[in-house]
Amino acid sequence: MKKTPRIAIIGAGMGGLATAAALHRFGIQAQVYEQADRFARVGAGIQMSPNAMKALRGLGLEEQVRRTAFQPQTWNNRDWDTGAVRFELPLGQKAEDQFGAPYLQMHRGDLHSALLSAVPKQQISLGRKFLDVQTDAAGSKLSFTDGTTVEADLIIGADGVHSRVRELLLGPEKPTATGRVAYRATFAASLLSHPIGECTKWWGEDRHIVIYYVTSAKDEVYFVTSLPDGVWVDESWSAKGDMAVVRDAFAGFHDEVSDVLRACPQVHRWAILLREPLERWHREGLVLLGDAAHPMTPYMAQGAAMAIEDGITLARALDHAPDIEHALSIFQTARKARTAQVQNISQANTWMREETDPTWCYGFDPWTEPLDI
Numbered sequence: 546m547k548k549t550p551r552i553a554i555i556g557a558g559m560g561g562l563a564t565a566a567a568l569h570r571f572g573i574q575a576q577v578y579e580q581a582d583r584f585a586r587v588g589a590g591i592q593m594s595p596n597a598m599k600a601l602r603g604l605g606l607e608e609q610v611r612r613t614a615f616q617p618q619t620w621n622n623r624d625w626d627t628g629a630v631r632f633e634l635p636l637g638q639k640a641e642d643q644f645g646a647p648y649l650q651m652h653r654g655d656l657h658s659a660l661l662s663a664v665p666k667q668q669i670s671l672g673r674k675f676l677d678v679q680t681d682a683a684g685s686k687l688s689f690t691d692g693t694t695v696e697a698d699l700i701i702g703a704d705g706v707h708s709r710v711r712e713l714l715l716g717p718e719k720p721t722a723t724g725r726v727a728y729r730a731t732f733a734a735s736l737l738s739h740p741i742g743e744c745t746k747w748w749g750e751d752r753h754i755v756i757y758y759v760t761s762a763k764d765e766v767y768f769v770t771s772l773p774d775g776v777w778v779d780e781s782w783s784a785k786g787d788m789a790v791v792r793d794a795f796a797g798f799h800d801e802v803s804d805v806l807r808a809c810p811q812v813h814r815w816a817i818l819l820r821e822p823l824e825r826w827h828r829e830g831l832v833l834l835g836d837a838a839h840p841m842t843p844y845m846a847q848g849a850a851m852a853i854e855d856g857i858t859l860a861r862a863l864d865h866a867p868d869i870e871h872a873l874s875i876f877q878t879a880r881k882a883r884t885a886q887v888q889n890i891s892q893a894n895t896w897m898r899e900e901t902d903p904t905w906c907y908g909f910d911p912w913t914e915p916l917d918i
């Protein structure tokens with residue numbers, strides 16, 4: 546890109562920070578606007594598969610993440626009651642050799658902190674909720690709810706599943722509630738009466754629960770569920786749930802599950818929402834990425850991975866292309882099919898239920914994937 550564009554990224558989540566960090570590596574400056582006043586360490590785990598780890602490696606974050614994260618030797622898929630193994634995916638060194646990077650499990654807050662450390666502090670503006678944009682030949686004028694404005698040549702909507710930027714691009718349209726909720730919690734492993742598997746998905750008929758360690762010391766445990774619930778549609782990371790409801794919903798599940806749920810002191814809940822794959826992700830000077838472009842059910846553990854891959858790809862396109870519009874078109878072409886495939890498989894909830902070859906997903910490297918320039 547010849548002229549240095551003024552870039553505004555809306556949202557300092559996984560996708561927004563990855564984009565800013567990748568642009569920074571190319572010497573392109575961007576300002577990130579985040580609605581929150583500060584970053585809280587929300588109680589959740591997150592899995593970073595080898596494709597995501599390759600993205601983080603290119604940002605210089607692999608060693609930092611390895612230090613705190615847990616590297617499971619295996620991912621087990623088991624029947625809810627008997628515990629019979631349906632499919633076991635070897636991880637550890639085997640996966641590292643096979644896919645070119647490790648498969649790691651970590652606290653979401655640790656991943657967020659790592660991404661944050663790769664963006665210069667002065668490029669992040671907190672307490673700035675993006676509201677609107679006015680565009681003319683000179684560029685775009687963004688306004689925020691605190692009454693402030695800024696000018697930009699490119700707005701990157703990395704503002705999550707309820708994206709305001711997406712609304713401006715496509716008009717009002719609510720995400721679809723799936724009629725299912727997720728309960729999730731992290732808590733001290735010392736509360737358990739027995740050790741647990743390193744990473745296990747317990748498959749029930751109409752519900753499941755995934756349980757794993759999130760620290761290298763194995764001292765913190767995480768679980769996330771998916772349960773039918775036609776009523777709850779609010780999507781908030783901070784909504785509290787009731788552990789009695791969760792224990793009841795998983796009554797009869799294997800002893801390992803009961804033990805985890807018995808030990809867990811408190812839980813959050815969150816409505817699982819989705820949107821269909823999108824035809825067009827950009828217009829002049831405005832583009833979507835991450836959950837704003839392709840929110841998905843969490844059943845492949847790939848939402849953040851896709852957002853981070855998007856960020857790397859968009860930064861590469863902006864670095865290579867002669868102008869912003871070319872870059873946005875290159876970016877969309879590079880990302881549409883892959884993210885739609887992940888959205889569709891995630892929605893079907895079939896990933897790893899039976900024998901699955903994940904090479905197409907985990908073998909991917911967003912830094913070297915050819916771009917159509």
Ligand SMILES: Cc1cc2nc3c(=O)[nH]c(=O)nc-3n(C[C@H](O)[C@H](O)[C@H](O)COP(=O)(O)OP(=O)(O)OC[C@H]3O[C@@H](n4cnc5c(N)ncnc54)[C@H](O)[C@@H]3O)c2cc1C
Pocket residue numbers: 555556557558559560561578579580581589590591592593673674675676703704705706707708709727729769815834835836837843846847848849850851852
């Ligand atoms: C329970 C659960 C488990 C998951 N597990 C995994 C997993 O194991 N692996 C994985 O890869 N993915 C996982 N995901 C998916 C992953 O969390 C999301 O896909 C990912 O966070 C999307 O990143 P994002 O940057 O697009 O959006 P977000 O991370 O949601 O970030 C959006 C940011 O934009 C800000 N924002 C919103 N509106 C505005 C505005 N108007 N102005 C300014 N700022 C704004 C928000 O405050 C937020 O900081 C999971 C999701 C859930 C809910």
